[in-house]
Amino acid sequence: xxxxxxxxxxxxxxxxxxxxxxxxxxxxxxxxxxxxxxxxxxxxxxxxxxxxxxxxxxxxxxxxxxxxxxxxxxxxxxxxxxxxxxxxxxxxxxxxxxxxxxxxxxxxxxxxxxxxxxxxxxxxxxxxxxxxxxxxxxxxxxxxxxx
Numbered sequence: 001x002x003x004x005x006x007x008x009x010x011x012x013x014x015x016x017x018x019x020x021x022x023x024x025x026x027x028x029x030x031x032x033x034x035x036x037x038x039x040x041x042x043x044x045x046x047x048x049x050x051x052x053x054x055x056x057x058x059x060x061x062x063x064x065x066x067x068x069x070x071x072x073x074x075x076x077x078x079x080x081x082x083x084x085x086x087x088x089x090x091x092x093x094x095x096x097x098x099x100x101x102x103x104x105x106x107x108x109x110x111x112x113x114x115x116x117x118x119x120x121x122x123x124x125x126x127x128x129x130x131x132x133x134x135x136x137x138x139x140x141x142x143x144x145x146x147x
Contacts, residue, residue: 005027005075006074007072007073009069010069011068013053014053014054016049017046020045023072031076040124040143043124044120047120047121048096048139049087056137057089071087072087084141085140085142086138086141087137088138095137096118098130126142127142
């Protein structure tokens, strides 16, 4: 099985999004992934990266943070025609898949704040899995590619 990928570890600082965005762009260019899919991947990853920092790490006091790193991996399996995005962080446990989905039929004024990022991830990607392993959050996001 041929899998090519990009890996990065960054600290939980929103300024590091640009580094991950560039990894995704380079990866998509190398794998000849369309601009449309690349933009979807970047949008989904930016959403999750921001969630980790603003809803995860910022809730912890500095003394309680064992690590504020975020591990990021993006791979493509040509055999399966599938991209895998894998995030690992050490913020408090948070399973995005257990969150109630927002009612997007309501206007922005009527809808409760929050949940749109996870909704977006589920809408744009094909599958997501979450696990809590040894004090870390593991989110895998899959996107099928039609060639």
